Amino acid sequence: xxxxxxxxxxxxxxxxxxxxxxxxxxxxxxxxxxxxxxxxxxxxxxxxxxxxxxxxxxxxxxxxxxxxxxxxxxxxxxxxxxxxxxxxxxxxxxxxxxxxxxxxxxxxxxxxxxxxxxxxxxxxxxxxxxxxxxxxxxxxxxxxxxxxxxxxxxxxxxxxxxxxxxxxxxxxxxxxxxxxxxxxxxxxxxxxxxxxxxxxxxxxxxxxxxxxx
Ligand SMILES: [Zn+2]
Numbered sequence: 001x002x003x004x005x006x007x008x009x010x011x012x013x014x015x016x017x018x019x020x021x022x023x024x025x026x027x028x029x030x031x032x033x034x035x036x037x038x039x040x041x042x043x044x045x046x047x048x049x050x051x052x053x054x055x056x057x058x059x060x061x062x063x064x065x066x067x068x069x070x071x072x073x074x075x076x077x078x079x080x081x082x083x084x085x086x087x088x089x090x091x092x093x094x095x096x097x098x099x100x101x102x103x104x105x106x107x108x109x110x111x112x113x114x115x116x117x118x119x120x121x122x123x124x125x126x127x128x129x130x131x132x133x134x135x136x137x138x139x140x141x142x143x144x145x146x147x148x149x150x151x152x153x154x155x156x157x158x159x160x161x162x163x164x165x166x167x168x169x170x171x172x173x174x175x176x177x178x179x180x181x182x183x184x185x186x187x188x189x190x191x192x193x194x195x196x197x198x199x200x201x202x203x204x205x206x207x208x209x210x211x212x213x
Contacts, residue, residue: 003126003147007190010038011066012101015181016194018151020047025124026051028076029143030150030194031068034102039071039171046076054123056080059153060088060137062166065194070108070210081121083132086139089168096204104169116139131181135174137161142181148202149190156191157181158199161210171213176213 006019014034019042026046033039046053053076058065061082073080082090090110097105117132120131121143128143136154140162146174154162155177164171187202 003145003149005149007043007192007198008033008038008042010211011064011067014069014195016192017042017068018192019051020126020145020149020151021049021128022125024050025126026053026073026197027055027123027126027128028053029057030065030153031056031072032064032066033068033071035042038143039068041151042068042072043075044117044202050183053077054079055113055121056111057115057121057128057143057151058082058086058193059142059151061086061093062137062154063093063100063102063105064095065104065153066090066108067102069111072096073108075089078109078112081113082111083115083139083141085088085134085168089137089139092167098209113183116119117141126172133171133177133181134168135164135172138168140177142150143187144185148188149192150182150185151192152182152194154194156210157193157200158197158204160208160209162194174186175210175213177208178208192209 068173
């Protein structure tokens with residue numbers, strides 16, 4: 001079998017939450033479900049496909065990517081992964097959630113596993129290669145799958161790239177991550193973004209707005 005990628009657009013930031021599965025083996029990446037309907041939608045997909053959720057993975061810990069963390073820990077698994085340099089990002093969310101209007105935000109315990117550059121993750125038939133890609137957030141990582149796709153969070157967007165004006169963000173660092181990591185992947189690699197449509201490394205390598213910086 002090969003991997004199946006299911007995307008959901010959740011919360012006021014239209015954040016893309018991904019379920020990647022192979023057979024019944026699954027992981028949830030960046031759960032942004034916030035309201036009941038979104039939580040139910042995610043749960044229904046998992047149940048209807050009889051998926052076993054092995055882990056919750058986080059590309060980084062901005063609020064829109066972790067709004068559904070507590071829900072997923074409670075309903076699927078506590079086995080979760082975050083890069084240590086994004087622990088402060090995670091811990092800050094509780095302080096500013098209300099400012100963004102997320103009054104029902106429930107802070108979740110920190111993920112119980114750390115991630116590091118070049119790490120290999122295996123969950124049943126699913127395997128990912130982790131790459132450390134800071135710049136948008138200090139502990140940002142991406143998850144590459146050998147079927148030829150990458151879940152890249154908020155590093156690259158179709159035609160654009162993640163903002164660098166949030167705490168721990170830095171343009172030069174992001175540029176380095178894009179040129180040294182993302183643009184080194186095969187050009188036909190499909191890039192699944194934290195917001196908006198998917199794209200490919202080939203398309204972004206020659207047209208992305210980052211090239212003007
Ligand atoms: Zn972000």
